[in-house]
Amino acid sequence: MNTQTNISKWQYGWLVTLRFLIGWHLLYEGIFKFLKPEWSSYGFLDGSQWVLAGVADWITSSSAVLNVVDQLNTWGLIAIGLGLILGLFTRAAAIAGAILLGLYYLFYPPLVGLTPSAPMEGNYLIVNKNLIEAAMLALIAVSPAARMYGLDSLFARKVTS
Amino acid sequence: MTQDKKTDHTEGLGRRSMLKALAGIPVLGALGFETFRKFNYDAQNDSRKQIIRELGLEDLAASVRKVTNTQGDLIRLGMVGWGLRGPQLAQALGFNERAAFEQKLAQQASNGNNALKSQMEHGNFNVAITGICDVFDQHAEKGLAIAQHDIFTGGDIARKNPVKRYRHYQDMLADPAIDAVIIATPDHHHAQMSIDAAKAGKHVYCEKAPIHREDEIQPLYDAVTNSGVVYQMGHQIPQNAVFQQAREIIKRGLLGKISQIETTTNRNFRHGAWIRHLTDDGLPKPGDAQSIDWGQWLGKAPKVPFSIRRFYSWARYFDYDTGLFGQLFSHEFDAVNQLLKLGIPSQVTASGGQYFYTEFGDIPDVLHTAFEYADYGTTLTYSANLTSAKRRPRTIYGRDASMTVGENLTVTPDRQSERYAGLLEKGLVDPSRPMLQISKGAKLTDATDAVTSASVQYYASRGLTSTYIDGIEWNVVSLHLKNWLDCIRHGGKPSSNIDMAYQEAIVLAMADISYREQCRTAWDAQNRKIVRL
Incomplete structure (x- = not known):
């Protein structure tokens, strides 16, 4: 509770807004994949470059592994998105989200000499939107204020009383 | 009074905290509503579905023939030709050398391929390979090993229906213990073997092409149609x-x-x-005039000395x-x-x-x-x-x-x-x-x-x-x-x-x-x- 006093109302408000926005984005990504059973991460992983290219190859070489990865990804996104929007286990959700987005980044980092296999909607060098979103989730994870407008605050109150 | 005031105050706080804690619910509701709207809209405006409707092809999938499970009585097969295609056809029926099968099964399990497992489950057509015929000893022995191991029972089929090698396909055709033959020899034997099989009353599955030369066409057609045997050419695309x-x-x-x-x-x-005719190392593949019945292999083709190149x-x-x-x-x-x-x-x-x-x-x-x-x-x-x-x-x-x-x-x-x-x-x-x-x-x-x-x-x-x-x-x-x-x-x-x-x-x-x-x-x-x- 002490840290809350160090933060202005605006900062507080925008942190919570950010949490809702990222939660919305990830939850919809998860729901979309769930509602489209024909969706597969194959296309994404198939073009992977840099350090995780070998991992991507391993995943795509077997439909069984690919299926597990697809399921984990879909349900991971749904769980993280729900956590962020509802403010439930917010810190865990934010950390998990940051890791997941970090992985997406590492499968396709916009580094010098790597050419994306699919056209992108912008131009990136080292930094891209996945990396920024991952960093924002890291910020949310370390900011107690971002957890306030959420179900976690009920548990916090119970413990202190 | 003071007590009451205090209670009101904390209740107010509690209500506000509760509302704050539930701030995510309307966000979630909005997302749910919008998702519903989007998927609804996309479904109604799905151009693929619209095109299929316009083309009148909604029932297209019904044109695919169902695979019915009609096993029926055991059919005893004689197979002529165990070079490249023979083993592939045996495999398609569920017969495979034991070691090769186990290796392939393990390999498929590790990369998540279910082809063999699916075949074990659905592909038993109740047949036994009881006759093997090949002019090359090594190929015939391979055929024997394949015929003795089925992927459904691990070899029970062959134990109940022993496999026999025939030196000449005519001997196989004469054997009443053979119901039908599969011909996977070089093309210049296809027509004659099919004709002889039909005349012997054996059903024929013959690899393409059905004939080699013009003068075989009518005799093949007449022999099959007059005999009433079931003839199938080895084209799988239909x-x-x-x-x-x-x-x-x-x-x-x-x-x-x-x-x-x-x-x-x-x-x-x-x-x-x-x-x-060469291995990956550039050496000639096995086989010589002693282990291959060259005269039978040539059949009606021009007589030439044994040649490993011609053989493979x-x-x-x-x-x-x-x-x-x-x-x-x-x-x-x-x-x-x-x-x-x-x-x-x-x-x-x-x-x-x-x-x-x-x-x-x-x-x-x-x-x-x-x-x-x-x-x-x-x-x-x-x-x-x-x-x-x-x-x-x-x-x-x-x-x-x-x-x-x-x-x-x-x-x-x-x-x-x-x-x-x-x-x-x-x-x-x-x-x-x-x-x-x-x-x-x-x-x-x-x-x-x-x-x-x-x-x-x-x-x-x-x-x-x-x-x-x-x-x-x-x-x-x-x-x-x-x-x-x-x-x-x-x-x-x-x-x-x-x-x-x-x-x-x-x-x-x-x-x-x-x-x-x-x-x-x-x-x-x-x-x-x-x-x-």
């Missing part, structure tokens, strides 16, 4: 689900008047040009084969004939040459052939090249749309089509891309798992390897064998029956003569003869 849907689309006239059919072969590796790379010699025509165009013709019922062409012209693989043999490696169908008002072309792997799809050109059909199927509207003018104008369909696309598998990876060699890739791209029916992946060769077995047990005509084989035999002979004798050929229907023009 069993492909994608292909059955293609047939339905054509039947409904969605392509308009068909003016040209283009079939092709493109491959670029020595094995694909039938240079097969026989498809390069006109003495035993018709090269590209019998080996690969035969599949193309069957595909087209199953789709369009073209039958026998009015005229055939072939040209080409042996320009690259000139070391031995006499078959061409670049070949172009035009088959005119004057009555039908269309031309079938076959363009083959054994020195370039650039793929060209099998394409059917109609006035309203063109179709490519192989492993996948596409239908693309024609820019000038009258039939689709309305759809083109609305922008619902576009001549630069397919308006209909049917892919083989559920997920992309299922198709790529099985692809290993250049040869396998070639066959997969032509729709000759596997297919999905009711969610089960089937080897199309298994289904083709099953189609034959079902007809033996329950009657009916198999897909590549003797009438189809008769037409194909004439077409192949017309093309072969046109190339070798450098003339145009025509079919004299009255006298049932090929005419040189």
Whole structure:
């Protein structure tokens, strides 16, 4: 509770807004994949470059592994998105989200000499939107204020009383 | 009073905290509502569904033949020829050398491929391989090992139905313990063995091509039709689900008047040009005059001294084969004939040459052939090249749309089509891309798992390897064998029956003569003869 006093109302408000926005984005990504059973991460992983290219190859070489990865990804996104929007286990959700987005980044980092296999909607060098979103989730994870407008605050109150 | 005031205050705080804690709920509600709206909108405006509705193809999937589970009584098979194709056919029936099977099963388990497991579950057609015949001892022994191990019971079938080796196929045909034969020898034996089998009352599954030479066509047809045995030619494509849907689309006239059919072969590796007598290390493969009954292998072909090159790379010699025509165009013709019922062409012209693989043999490696169908008002072309792997799809050109059909199927509207003018104008369909696309598998990876060699890739791209029916992946060769077995047990005509084989035999002979004798050929229907023009 002490840290809350160090933060202005605006900062507080925008942190919570950010949490809702990222939660919305990830939850919809998860729901979309769930509602489209024909969706597969194959296309994404198939073009992977840099350090995780070998991992991507391993995943795509077997439909069984690919299926597990697809399921984990879909349900991971749904769980993280729900956590962020509802403010439930917010810190865990934010950390998990940051890791997941970090992985997406590492499968396709916009580094010098790597050419994306699919056209992108912008131009990136080292930094891209996945990396920024991952960093924002890291910020949310370390900011107690971002957890306030959420179900976690009920548990916090119970413990202190 | 003070007590009451305090309570009000904390209650107010509690309510506010509670509201704050639930701030995510309206966000979640908004997301849920918008998602519902979006998926609803997309479903109503799904252009693929709209196109399918406009084309009247909502029931297209119903045109795929169901795979029925009709096992019936045991059928005892005799198999002639255990070179390359024999073991593949045995495998399609569930017979595999034990060690090779176990290794393959483990390999498939580690990379998530379910093909063998699926075959173990669905592919038992209740047959036993009780007869083995091959002129080469080593191949016959391999055949014995394969026939003794089935993937369903681990060898019980062979224990109950012992396997016997025959030195000569005539001995096998004379044995009442054989119900049906599978012929996978070089092409110059196909017709004679099929004729002898039919006369002996054995059902026949014979690899393509049905004949080698013109004079075998009528005797084969007469022998099979007079005997009443079930004859199936080794073309698996009619069993492909994608292909059955293609047939339905054509039947409904969605392509308009068909003016040209283009079939092709493109491959670029020595094995694909039938240079097969050397191992990967460049050494001659096993076999010599002692272990191979060379006289029986030659049969009616010209007498020449034993040659390991001829024994393994026989498809390069006109003495035993018709090269590209019998080996690969035969599949193309069957595909087209199953789709369009073209039958026998009015005229055939072939040209080409042996320009690259000139070391031995006499078959061409670049070949172009035009088959005119004057009555039908269309031309079938076959363009083959054994020195370039650039793929060209099998394409059917109609006035309203063109179709490519192989492993996948596409239908693309024609820019000038009258039939689709309305759809083109609305922008619902576009001549630069397919308006209909049917892919083989559920997920992309299922198709790529099985692809290993250049040869396998070639066959997969032509729709000759596997297919999905009711969610089960089937080897199309298994289904083709099953189609034959079902007809033996329950009657009916198999897909590549003797009438189809008769037409194909004439077409192949017309093309072969046109190339070798450098003339145009025509079919004299009255006298049932090929005419040189």
